[in-house]
Amino acid sequence: xxxxxxxxxxxxxxxxxxxxxxxxxxxxxxxxxxxxxxxxxxxxxxxxxxxxxxxxxxxxxxxxxxxxxxxxxxxxxxxxxxxxxxxxxxxxxxxxxxxxxxxxxxxxxxxxxxxxxxxxxxxxxxxxxxxxxxxxxxxxxxxxxxxxxxxxxxxxxxxxxxxxxxxxxxxxxxxxxxxxxxxxxxxxxxxxxxxx
Amino acid sequence: xxxxxxxxxxxxxxxxxxxxxxxxxxxxxxxxxxxxxxxxxxxxxxxxxxxxxxxxxxxxxxxxxxxxxxxxxxxxxxxxxxxxxxxxxxxxxxxxxxxxxxxxxxxxxxxxxxxxxxxxxxxxxxxxxxxxxxxxxxxxxxxxxxxxxxxxxxxxxxxxxxxxxxxxxxxxxxxxxxxxxxxxxxxxxxxxxxxxxxxxxxxxxxxxxxxxxxxxxxxxxxxxxxxxxxxxxxxxxxxxxxxxxxxxxxxxxxxxxxxxxxxxxxxxxxxxxxxxxxxxxxxxxxxxxxxxxxxxxxxxxxxxxxxxxxxxxxxxxxxxxxxxxxxxxxxxxxxxxxxxxxxxxxxxx
Numbered sequence: 280x281x282x283x284x285x286x287x288x289x290x291x292x293x294x295x296x297x298x299x300x301x302x303x304x305x306x307x308x309x310x311x312x313x314x315x316x317x318x319x320x321x322x323x324x325x326x327x328x329x330x331x332x333x334x335x336x337x338x339x340x341x342x343x344x345x346x347x348x349x350x351x352x353x354x355x356x357x358x359x360x361x362x363x364x365x366x367x368x369x370x371x372x373x374x375x376x377x378x379x380x381x382x383x384x385x386x387x388x389x390x391x392x393x394x395x396x397x398x399x400x401x402x403x404x405x406x407x408x409x410x411x412x413x414x415x416x417x418x419x420x421x422x423x424x425x426x427x428x429x430x431x432x433x434x435x436x437x438x439x440x441x442x443x444x445x446x447x448x449x450x451x452x453x454x455x456x457x458x459x460x461x462x463x464x465x466x467x468x469x470x471x472x473x474x475x
Numbered sequence: 476x477x478x479x480x481x482x483x484x485x486x487x488x489x490x491x492x493x494x495x496x497x498x499x500x501x502x503x504x505x506x507x508x509x510x511x512x513x514x515x516x517x518x519x520x521x522x523x524x525x526x527x528x529x530x531x532x533x534x535x536x537x538x539x540x541x542x543x544x545x546x547x548x549x550x551x552x553x554x555x556x557x558x559x560x561x562x563x564x565x566x567x568x569x570x571x572x573x574x575x576x577x578x579x580x581x582x583x584x585x586x587x588x589x590x591x592x593x594x595x596x597x598x599x600x601x602x603x604x605x606x607x608x609x610x611x612x613x614x615x616x617x618x619x620x621x622x623x624x625x626x627x628x629x630x631x632x633x634x635x636x637x638x639x640x641x642x643x644x645x646x647x648x649x650x651x652x653x654x655x656x657x658x659x660x661x662x663x664x665x666x667x668x669x670x671x672x673x674x675x676x677x678x679x680x681x682x683x684x685x686x687x688x689x690x691x692x693x694x695x696x697x698x699x700x701x702x703x704x705x706x707x708x709x710x711x712x713x714x715x716x717x718x719x720x721x722x723x724x725x726x727x728x729x730x731x732x733x734x735x736x737x738x739x740x741x742x743x744x745x746x747x748x749x750x751x752x753x754x755x756x757x758x759x760x761x762x763x764x765x766x767x768x769x770x771x772x773x774x775x776x777x778x779x780x781x782x783x784x785x786x787x788x789x790x791x792x793x794x795x796x797x798x799x800x801x802x803x804x805x806x807x808x809x810x811x812x813x814x815x816x817x818x819x820x821x822x823x824x
């Protein structure tokens with residue numbers, strides 16, 4: 280099964296929230312990026328197969344921690360939802376957790392769209408602005424669907440510039456900078472490429 | 476189909492299955508002879524009493540059977556099952572054993588178990604509830620205190636005074652479903668007959684493996700195996716540090732029952748299987764009173780069905796997979812009943 284729209288993502292995440300509540304899990308507050316977050320904000324039309332968890336939010340101050348490995352109650356709930364809806368086993372995964380090691384865009388939590396799925400699961404979906412940051416970095420690195428997503432987000436020059444500067448903190452190599460400039464130029468944003 | 480209807484249909488199937496098992500043990504003097512597995516009276520008793528709270532006739536027939544055949548039960552295995560299952564089981568078994576004791580039962584046999592049941596479910600924590608429920612799960616009316624059965628009341632269960640109308644029948648001892656009883660008659664109730672039964676239905680095993688399967692403590696099983704091996708009829712096979720015990724099926728089956736291989740009964744881990752059925756029953760019973768979403772109800776039902784399926788698979792019975800999840804709850808329930816019919820061998824229309 281793949282997620283085609285926000286309704287399907289909400290249905291599956293509601294099921295996950297119910298499983299966590301049934302297992303009497305501690306409340307979990309997770310920051311999510313990727314295709315599912317794009318759907319949650321109605322920003323793209325393509326399908327996606329998974330939900331990428333970037334960080335676990337703890338305490339009232341909103342500290343962000345790596346979400347991996349998932350706590351046993353969450354891992355078990357993910358497995359049950361996969362079984363019940365015919366999803367792949369890692370449909371809910373901490374794949375992009377390493378991004379946290381280099382830092383997320385400043386103010387990411389404040390911009391995130393917060394959705395509560397029952398009493399045990401809160402999901403914060405990346406805002407459009409932060410998706411542009413991640414998608415630009417991924418487009419330089421991998422191209423393909425990430426480049427297509429980036430185009431669909433229709434970033435402004437200022438948004439692209441902020442994203443480019445942030446992405447260079449994740450990869451400080453000259454090789455990356457050169458590739459970044461090439462991608463920006465291909466997008467018709469030579470003006471931005473010249474400013475980095 | 477509503478979940479209440481599903482619950483009632485599941486109950487019907489479980490009750491019919493249990494009647495068939497007890498018939499093999501001589502209840503009602505019948506024996507269908509259709510089953511091809513070895514009965515486990517301790518596990519059967521514990522699960523039957525749980526389900527028979529909704530089938531008083533079966534409950535009282537089992538009590539009558541116990542009055543006549545109670546000496547065949549292995550109290551150590553029963554103790555281990557009660558301990559494993561916890562307070563609700565302890566409460567129910569406590570009432571039953573107290574009834575047996577109050578009606579001329581052997582105090583040396585039952586008193587320690589009654590004490591265990593009391594300990595697992597102490598009087599101070601008991602609120603009296605009706606023992607029996609109707610098929611829809613509604614409790615029977617409480618009997619007035621002077622007409623309530625004192626043995627059950629002691630364990631917080633209210634039922635009218637029990638009068639056994641017809642004495643139970645002796646268990647038919649045979650080398651098929653009741654092979655366990657035959658071996659208990661031969662070797663006495665206890666580890667020896669359990670171990671021989673296990674070895675007669677398996678190619679051989681380590682002491683720990685046997686102990687886990689028969690529900691007895693492994694050190695005792697180890698010692699009994701050492702004793703049995705001195706007879707020269709239970710044999711030892713060494714592979715490095717691994718020691719397997721085994722016996723010659725040919726010789727033993729010729730002695731116990733000179734019949735063909737096909738009619739030999741199979742071993743099943745009834746303790747695990749009945750625990751899985753109990754989990755299924757309790758899940759469905761709880762879901763009928765739960766305000767969980769349709770999704771959660773289906774998901775929890777699926778958990779229980781998978782447990783039943785895995786226990787039968789572990790026992791070497793191919794019963795297929797339970798219905799796929801992701802169906803509508805009505806279709807899921809309908810297909811799960813069809814799946815259970817394969818296991819319970821029910822003949823419902």
